[in-house]
Amino acid sequence: MRDAQSFDEFYRATAVRTLRYAVGVVGDATEAQDAVQEAYARAWRRWDTVAAHPAPEAWVRLVVSRLATDRWRRISGIAALLRRTGPPPPAPPPDENTVLLVEALRALPANHRRALALHYLCDRSVDEIAAEIGAKPNTVKSWLARGRERLALQLAGTGFDLEAQDA
Structure with a gap:
């Protein structure tokens, strides 16, 4: 001891x-x-x-x-x-859409932001997200739906170009 x-x-x-x-x-x-x-x-x-x-x-x-x-x-x-x-090349500055998206994501509750990131950035299914976070699948679905809805409201009228993000 x-x-x-x-x-x-x-x-x-x-x-x-x-x-x-x-x-x-x-x-x-x-x-x-x-x-x-x-x-x-x-x-x-x-x-x-x-x-x-x-x-x-x-x-x-x-x-x-x-x-x-x-x-x-x-x-x-x-x-x-x-x-x-040699040193790595300088990183280009973020484009306007990236800045708008990050700002909108920061305005979301943490659980919505985490669910959206896991689903869209890490290609995780609802069940996989639920297991990782320790939530029920229906809760994850709700977070995703509410997160998408709030993102759309945040980005409305900003000139955010969704097609530019898919490229």
Whole structure:
């Protein structure tokens, strides 16, 4: 059984020092915070073993160092890929219909929006949506019908071109 009180005491006594170490090793404060959080989470999962370690704080610092090394490997791999292939081309701006549709979707209740997205964007059947969401098929049908109706009302008079969306 893990001893939460001893872990809390350990954390309070070492967290600031460990974060300073992580910032120095990682070079980025946000990434350092993530590494420290992950290191302490791993220490908590193995607290019986870490607490018995001759230097628990050094154990946490080692985890931070390994996480930093993994981060640098990932960044180096991405940098090498970009050197070989160049940056991706810039994405074109969304067309007017996309902006209108997204704005109209945002105005819908979340359950209607989710049902519409699953049905029209992920090609899911009513039964599949019901199983995924945990709702009855008739409820999903109602959400789809109400969502389509509200979308039509939202888009009426905006110049939204449905044919352009099908292309």
